Amino acid sequence: MNAYLTLGSVALFLALVAAVAVALWYRRRNDRRTHSLHQLLELADCLEGDLKTCRAGLQQAHAVMSLNPDLPAASEQEARHAIEAGLRSLLQQRIWIRDQAPRASQDQLDRAVSNMIETRSRLGPLLKALDQAQHALDDAMREHIIQRGPEA
Template sequence: MNPYLILGIAALIIIAAALVGMTLAYRRRADRRALSLHRLLELADRLEGDLKTCRAGLQQAHAVMSLNPDLPASSEQEARHAIDAGLRSLLAQRIWIRDTAPTASQEELDKAVASMNDTRDRLRPLLAALDRAQHELDSAMREHLRREHDA
């Protein structure tokens, strides 16, 4: 067999293998980007849900406290501003996702995912504390109404 033919076939096999490798690497990178973008959108939805749950819980707590003068007053306005600030920040993040994420580097996407995860992690104990406080408020209100009824 002609040595040039063997070299030509070997070169074609090497080129084909390189093309397959590059295609697989590109596909893995594209899949990772798509997964990161999907995760970002999913986290944004969950964070929005967390913030809205927090807002509803605070509104309910303030409504109960306003009915019972024996309970200490709380800074409803301050709490409302904090939740609104969180929602505005989330809106800015959603705009970043819409405008920048499609062309962002994988590192930028990973940082955005990590940041949103961190925010949810910080919010989780606050939501649990709010839930406990709501239960305590409900119990205090029932006790107050029971004492009023018995008097």
Template sequence: MNPLLFPVVIAAALILLVAVRYGLRRRRHQEMQRLLDSADALEARLRAARRQIEAVTGESDADPVHEAMREMLRQRLWLREQGAQARVAELHSVRLSIDQARERIERQLERVEEAQMLEV
């Protein structure tokens, strides 16, 4: 190898390393933002669901949303404690579980609305 090329190869390797690290950080940041957005959307939907159910049942004691809210709190605590070290795949997995929970809530609320319509 030509001795004059050695610094060029080292510089190219360093540039590549920096680019890869930047890309990973960027992906991680994007996934973290998606995760936080999903968590916020689920929390807002759970609060709305609680209000809808209370409006239908007239009860504030019976809270079928309670367990979902507790799970949301557990996920937010995990994110605060582990989020900085979590791999992109872990963040993605947590986000998917949050999105699935929101979909389950939506299906349950559709059933509530259908039941309301049948009562009318």
């Protein structure tokens, strides 16, 4: 009788260990999905901010350049279209997040996060260059004003 009781206790213990292991696996999986979804949403917000910063900087630069016909004109229309295309692409990504992400595999979520990180990393140097160009343009405009004098 004691052998059956001990065997039953061991089997019950093993069943409990297996149940705990499965519960921990599901919890870890769920936590990872939740983290990926939050990361996707946060990255989308950051990317939108980057694109809007870029758009504002380009608008400001084009406004300054339009005041001085001596400065080389850049293609304002092309720049505007590029930014708008980026914002449209981001909107499509947000729609995917809303509609597909809850049912997406972890691999799909990981790829979406990776793509968003890659996009932001490619946009980063462009934003930095735009900021530097804006400073150079501001300096050039100040120099131009000083050369022409206050009466111009």
